[in-house]
Amino acid sequence: MMENRKHDSSPIVKIENLHLHYYTRRGVYKALNGVNLEIRRGEVLGVAGESGCGKSTLGRAIMGIIPRNAAIVEGKIIVDGVDYLKPLREYFKRAKKFKPTKNQDLLKKVNEEMSKVRGQKISMVFQEPMTTLNPLLTVGYQISEALFYHNPGLLASRRLARARATKEDTKNIVKILKEEGEGERFRQYLKNRNIMGLEDQIISIWRRRELHDLKKEQMILDLCCEPISSMARGYLEQIEKTNLLPKFSKLPIVGRIVKREILKEAYKKSAEFLGLLGIPDPDKVVYMYPHELSGGQRQRIVITTAMINNPNLVILDEPTSALDVTIQAQILELVKELKEKINSTYMFISHDLSVLSEVSDRIAIMYAGQIVEIGPRSAIFNSPKHPYTQMLMEAIPTIEAHELKAIKGEVPDMRNPPKGCMFYPRCPYAMPICKEKRPQLFKVGEDHYVACYLYGGEKK
Ligand SMILES: Nc1ncnc2c1ncn2[C@@H]1O[C@H](COP(=O)(O)OP(=O)(O)O)[C@@H](O)[C@H]1O
Ligand code: SF4
Numbered sequence: 001m002m003e004n005r006k007h008d009s010s011p012i013v014k015i016e017n018l019h020l021h022y023y024t025r026r027g028v029y030k031a032l033n034g035v036n037l038e039i040r041r042g043e044v045l046g047v048a049g050e051s052g053c054g055k056s057t058l059g060r061a062i063m064g065i066i067p068r069n070a071a072i073v074e075g076k077i078i079v080d081g082v083d084y085l086k087p088l089r090e091y092f093k094r095a096k097k098f099k100p101t102k103n104q105d106l107l108k109k110v111n112e113e114m115s116k117v118r119g120q121k122i123s124m125v126f127q128e129p130m131t132t133l134n135p136l137l138t139v140g141y142q143i144s145e146a147l148f149y150h151n152p153g154l155l156a157s158r159r160l161a162r163a164r165a166t167k168e169d170t171k172n173i174v175k176i177l178k179e180e181g182e183g184e185r186f187r188q189y190l191k192n193r194n195i196m197g198l199e200d201q202i203i204s205i206w207r208r209r210e211l212h213d214l215k216k217e218q219m220i221l222d223l224c225c226e227p228i229s230s231m232a233r234g235y236l237e238q239i240e241k242t243n244l245l246p247k248f249s250k251l252p253i254v255g256r257i258v259k260r261e262i263l264k265e266a267y268k269k270s271a272e273f274l275g276l277l278g279i280p281d282p283d284k285v286v287y288m289y290p291h292e293l294s295g296g297q298r299q300r301i302v303i304t305t306a307m308i309n310n311p312n313l314v315i316l317d318e319p320t321s322a323l324d325v326t327i328q329a330q331i332l333e334l335v336k337e338l339k340e341k342i343n344s345t346y347m348f349i350s351h352d353l354s355v356l357s358e359v360s361d362r363i364a365i366m367y368a369g370q371i372v373e374i375g376p377r378s379a380i381f382n383s384p385k386h387p388y389t390q391m392l393m394e395a396i397p398t399i400e401a402h403e404l405k406a407i408k409g410e411v412p413d414m415r416n417p418p419k420g421c422m423f424y425p426r427c428p429y430a431m432p433i434c435k436e437k438r439p440q441l442f443k444v445g446e447d448h449y450v451a452c453y454l455y456g457g458e459k460k
């Protein structure tokens with residue numbers, strides 16, 4: 001699970017000149033207007049911008065969640081070399097008049113393609129956390145469900161590993177961990193003994209900071225010699241190999257026993273994961289219902305659910321906005337922990353730059369459906385270049401002034417956006433060229449780009 005992906009430098013997602021328009025009765029809203037963006041493996045990319053600038057639209061488009069009234073006018077999103085939006089883009093080009101119903105038929109195709117990716121490779125925490133959890137199901141079930149369906153092989157291999165491992169094995173493992181940590185020798189030992197299913201279980205204990213070393217050792221020593229019936233073992237071995245749950249239509253009782261083993265293991269992994277993320281009493285929490293938890297805890301559960309299948313990319317859409325300030329801080333801590341403990345790639349969306357300053361490696365600033373500035377966090381904070389970024393920075397509340405200062409002017413009416421630079425109507429530095437032609441991204445520093453004529457192009 002926790003292999004290091006940081007060595008691969010190809011982007012995990014590449015967005016090229018993406019234009020997305022929403023067709024509504026009140027007109028066509030041009031939500032995305034030529035987004036160019038790369039999400040790099042292993043980074044936390046912060047995306048900031050005022051409400052309505054298209055952040056959620058962008059996040060959802062990367063997930064392949066596109067409403068039927070959204071037209072892909074131009075542009076690509078490439079995930080693992082696949083250009084998902086192609087059918088929608090081609091339809092828009094062909095169509096004389098855009099029809100949401102026709103778009104919907106094609107969305108099914110896109111969804112099919114994306115469902116192979118969604119939940120496993122890319123997952124998303126949505127802006128409205130309270131609507132994401134089902135009030136009628138236990139927390140453990142909701143986290144487990146994704147595992148149960150996508151990763152039964154992993155669950156089988158975890159259960160089998162505890163049956164296969166001997167006392168001698170876990171003793172040796174503790175010894176290796178104490179001598180060399182969770183490095184190559186640890187992994188090689190598990191491989192040689194055919195107990196790789198223990199890897200996550202051991203690491204998630206070993207990395208817990210709040211536990212005393214002796215307690216951790218004992219927990220690892222206990223991961224052995226778990227009895228299993230030979231019937232269950234046979235089926236689990238098959239599931240381990242195929243990563244598929246067999247159809248038990250002719251053997252309903254056997255089916256129930258095997259599924260129960262798998263589901264129990266899913267609960268176990270869920271609790272383990274919650275523990276790893278610093279949630280107290282995880283073994284109890286998995287049997288609770290959402291209403292028994294606080295808002296902050298619920299949000300952690302939502303984030304956990306998004307992470308449980310070890311996705312390559314997690315999109316967090318304003319995961320702290322609905323929460324009060326202290327809980328916001330806890331969720332930010334959680335994201336920092338995640339970043340440290342689970343090697344994944346994160347896209348962290350927020351209207352609040354100060355939130356991003358805590359977690360991001362790079363920051364992209366969005367305005368009216370475009371990326372107007374992008375660069376390393378330090379560059380954005382220490383030397384913001386775009387007039388809009390500078391305004392956003394000034395609006396960050398300080399200790400003296402808690403209220404967010406309003407930014408002057410309004411986001412343009414996206415049914416009829418300015419022809420030139422989108423920021424023209426609000427910009428104190430506007431020049432004639434700004435009104436005529438949309439600026440491209442100009443390089444202003446190491447890995448730092450700005451879409452503004454103050455930094456390149458023809459100044460008139
Ligand atoms: N399903 C939709 N139908 C029509 N317009 C939408 C829809 N979703 C979003 N929009 C519009 O698209 C623009 C961008 O919205 P959104 O992506 O939610 O911005 P943000 O997340 O930055 O607040 C807004 O003007 C919003 O009203
Ligand atoms: S391109 Fe012109 S209008 Fe746009 S931000 Fe730069 S100076 Fe202002």
Ligand SMILES: [Mg+2]
Pocket residue numbers: 055056057127317318
């Ligand atoms: Mg949003």
